Amino acid sequence: xxxxxxxxxxxxxxxxxxxxxxxxxxxxxxxxxxxxxxxxxxxxxxxxxxxxxxxxxxxxxxxxxxxxxxxxxxxxxxxxxxxxxxxxxxxxxxxxxxxxxxxxxxxxxxxx
Numbered sequence: 001x002x003x004x005x006x007x008x009x010x011x012x013x014x015x016x017x018x019x020x021x022x023x024x025x026x027x028x029x030x031x032x033x034x035x036x037x038x039x040x041x042x043x044x045x046x047x048x049x050x051x052x053x054x055x056x057x058x059x060x061x062x063x064x065x066x067x068x069x070x071x072x073x074x075x076x077x078x079x080x081x082x083x084x085x086x087x088x089x090x091x092x093x094x095x096x097x098x099x100x101x102x103x104x105x106x107x108x109x110x111x112x
Contacts, residue, residue, distance in 0.1 A: 049107075056106045060099055063087075067095035068103070 038046070057065055063085070070081045071092075081096075082089045 052107055053103075056103050059106075060102060064095045064099035064102070067092050068099035071096050 057068070060068065066085055067081060070076045070084060071078075076084065078089045078092050078096075081092045085092060
């Protein structure tokens with residue numbers, strides 16, 4: 001029981017609103033969590049950011065777009081992307097790096 005309390009105290013201590021009382025059972029971190037409900041203003045911001053990302057992706061050269069989407073959207077590793085694109089791993093790394101650089105330059109205003 002003491003070990004459980006010690007571990008719980010270490011884990012729960014970083015949560016906002018955590019109390020140092022003995023009554024840890026009454027503390028509900030889920031009740032303290034922020035609501036997942038998206039406000040209309042935030043929804044508009046997200047929609048604008050997504051539209052800008054889609055435009056920026058469309059403007060990338062084809063190989064850079066492929067490398068970026070396969071790595072980031074599909075979650076493939078460099079070797080899998082290289083096999084899919086039919087090129088070397090070094091080429092994939094170069095295309096991906098250039099795509100990231102171009103997207104960051106173009107979408108800098110949306111990085112909040």
